[in-house]
Amino acid sequence: MPSVLDDDIEAVIVTADQIADKIVELAKVIDADYADREPLLVGVLKGAAMFMSDLALALERPSTMEFMAVSSYGSSTTSSGVVRILKDLDRDIAGQHVLIVEDIIDSGLTLSWLLRNLASRNPASIEIVALLRKPDAVKVNVPVKYIGFDIPNEFVVGYGLDYAERYRNLPYIGRLKPSVYSNP
Numbered sequence: 001m002p003s004v005l006d007d008d009i010e011a012v013i014v015t016a017d018q019i020a021d022k023i024v025e026l027a028k029v030i031d032a033d034y035a036d037r038e039p040l041l042v043g044v045l046k047g048a049a050m051f052m053s054d055l056a057l058a059l060e061r062p063s064t065m066e067f068m069a070v071s072s073y074g075s076s077t078t079s080s081g082v083v084r085i086l087k088d089l090d091r092d093i094a095g096q097h098v099l100i101v102e103d104i105i106d107s108g109l110t111l112s113w114l115l116r117n118l119a120s121r122n123p124a125s126i127e128i129v130a131l132l133r134k135p136d137a138v139k140v141n142v143p144v145k146y147i148g149f150d151i152p153n154e155f156v157v158g159y160g161l162d163y164a165e166r167y168r169n170l171p172y173i174g175r176l177k178p179s180v181y182s183n184p
């Protein structure tokens with residue numbers, strides 16, 4: 001359904017159908033890889049909220065869920081690499097098979113930090129699934145096991161991704177018109 005938010009989008013980068021198909025594909029691989037283990041999905045708020053929900057629904061095998069909220073300092077359209085925990089996990093993950101669920105890897109700094117932080121809590125295993133990856137992510141050596149889409153180095157919003165907290169509820173990933181963030 002068209003929304004007033006669509007008017008601020010210059011181009012659709014990944015459609016809602018492409019996202020849905022990719023999530024089914026990822027869920028099949030994850031179900032197979034975790035056939036003898038129960039993954040603990042750790043969603044990284046707020047951006048991964050939509051992806052976390054749809055991925056969890058698509059998994060056919062048992063899984064459990066936890067959420068963390070982290071924030072990188074810096075301007076709203078680039079990442080600085082300084083991360084702070086806004087909301088920590090509600091339980092101990094020692095001995096658990098953790099699967100970090102992230103919406104996007106841009107500089108890779110958030111995930112690099114998160115991986116080290118969670119790995120220090122002695123999980124039995126730890127892997128990452130990210131819906132989107134930008135080119136700069138290759139500069140930071142973060143081992144991401146499951147990737148949805150590689151996208152260009154553009155400022156994108158939708159399906160969890162925001163600009164000034166808006167656009168998270170667009171059902172697709174789109175490129176924001178520069179006029180939107182140059183004239184706040």
Ligand code: PRP
Nearest residue numbers: 045046047072079105106107108109110
């Ligand atoms: C965004 C996104 C990732 C991170 C990626 O989160 O959701 O967590 O930045 O950037 P990086 O790879 O350069 O570190 P943000 O801090 O904007 O918070 P949000 O999810 O609440 O929007």
